[in-house]
């Protein structure tokens with residue numbers, strides 16, 4: 042039997058993950074529900090999937106994605122818990138909620154159930170995301186394997202201990218905001234030097250993509266990639282030292298540390 046992927050909450054992240062699923066699965070294997078049903082209907086039409094109620098998603102899906110904001114999770118469970126209690130077919134809950142542990146999801150479900158906790162990021166919407174994941178011990182091997190295959194259109198899946206989710210999320214979950222600021226700043230410099238804005242942004246963005254690819258494919262340390270661009274007495278080293286003067290690296294590391302502590306504080 043085909044395993045249905047059900048997305049409850051078709052917002053930014055739920056929608057991005059449903060689109061990722063549609064890269065690997067036929068639309069007929071995807072169901073989508075949302076508080077504002079028009080949003081689920083529009084996404085379902087785009088993907089050739091079916092728009093359903095929360096209850097129907099909870100009753101029919103093998104993988105039930107919980108795509109609501111963390112503060113809405115308890116209310117959502119009040120709605121779907123009775124449906125889950127009645128189910129005879131196995132299911133897996135997939136939570137993307139920042140700061141909500143697998144144990145808390147089981148508590149909300151009223152019993153120990155298979156849970157996959159994920160922390161996706163916004164580039165999942167173009168298939169280039171990072172998805173941190175951790176599965177509790179009740180997720181079977183076959184369910185785990187099929188999940189990873191079916192969702193691989195979202196980007197890179199990285200398994201991480203649950204206790205490191207806040208740290209990982211501060212890098213890859215919050216990272217797109219930091220990286221976007223860097224691209225904007227790189228382009229600002231270009232504009233100040235006379236480049237048209239559109240060209241400057243394109244150069245900056247592609248330079249990030251290319252450097253990242255080079256780093257990942259060559260396996261070289263980032264410091265070495267930097268050294269390779271810096272000729273003695275040249276322009277790049279001048280720019281590198283200007284960044285050092287401005288505390289660039291400690292500012293970026295500090296942003297990650299600040300984001301991580303805020304996540305921990307919000308999770309309390």
Ligand SMILES: NC(=O)c1ccc[n+]([C@@H]2O[C@H](COP(=O)([O-])OP(=O)(O)OC[C@H]3O[C@@H](n4cnc5c(N)ncnc54)[C@H](OP(=O)(O)O)[C@@H]3O)[C@@H](O)[C@H]2O)c1
Nearest residue numbers: 050051052053054055075076077108109110111137138139
């Ligand atoms: N955005 C990110 O970068 C990011 C990264 C990692 C994890 N996350 C996690 O992803 C989750 C969703 O965040 P988001 O940014 O996608 O938020 P969002 O855009 O606000 O989406 C939330 C969606 O849930 C729907 N919803 C709310 N209550 C519902 C209910 N009871 N039943 C069905 N649908 C319901 C909302 O419907 P309406 O259309 O009626 O508002 C909305 O479409 C959060 O837990 C967040 O922590 C987000």
